[in-house]
Amino acid sequence: MQGDPIDLVIWDCDGVLVDSEPIAARVLAAYLTTQGVPHAPADCFERYTGLSMPGVRDRVRELCGIDLPEDFEARIRDLDDAEFRRHLKPIDGVRGAIAALPVRHCVASSGSPAKIDRSLDITGLGELLEYRFSARQVARGKPAPDLFLLAAETMGTAPRHCVVIEDSLSGVRAGMAAGMRTLGFVGGGHCGPGYAAKLAETGVPRVFDRMAELPTLLGFQGLLRPRI
Template structure:
């Protein structure tokens, strides 16, 4: 195991409690378009993927369709409302306490993520190290965005610790060869979510951001001990 040099955080569901907001919008918009469809149980497991994929997956599961205009309108509504979601308690203090190089890697759009970080005064931790799905060939669960983040920081993928809340995100980070901590503090998280993240490759699960610095320090020390 190589030494740990960087921390990469997802944005939605890790830094801001936005996944529940986005889920409510998606369910509301789909129920309006598909009367009588049981939308929520189909949408919730798909969270963490690009909205277009969530909508496509929901339509496939329910045997329904959306027009391109519907997909665009729902995406705009979800992005708009999710941007106003609050920070998770302790996020800023945790990031300030961690001395590793820090980056943000999201399945959202670069402009949206940069706006969210700036509005919440988190851009001071990440600077230009913001990597999003619109910058790479394939979104999460493909590893592209995480590999781009490692490359952009000039570090090996195995030198990165990732904080992720979604199955797609954990899958992507593990495929990139990174150590993944699963965060389950979001209001959108269901009872079985922690087990799903573990099965996808998260090395530990936590729900309190104030504990992140100690958890990162543990894995940094573990990597140092293993590399000697």
């Protein structure tokens, strides 16, 4: 890991590439409140960040004792779609960071393939990130390592040559469980005071909050001038 040459950067999407978590939490909180289980956006960050939609359904059942309607996923998808098209932005500096890293890149997200495509298209990052992996492709989502291992295997790279960039507790745990060098990113709009310490409690070796720092953190600064 540390010291091994980096061949592949595996990017989480929500909260790492795109600043979607504040929007998604607002949408989910309003929806859950209409279902009789009142939530504020902060509750949604705390409880559901980094989970797939089936994971959210399970967690709501566990925490609130209700089964969400069958059309839950479709409703959230439609509500998110409208809000994302109006408000979604890339994380500050992420385009420059990708361009400054002379390695291969892919996305590995708990979101559906359609959600990943939509987020990258809206923010203009799609042209930089051709290879995309969704938790729908594996039996166990994050914090299991399966998705990252699938991404590495498909890209033909050993885990020790991969770097994972993640913002959620389940995501950094998945990266570490995959035996990959894992960095916790806390620069998204949903990361309040105290979140960096919480992420660090997972044992993730590095937590950072500015994407512009990433090439230096990975030892690439000065090797290549950013193209963008």
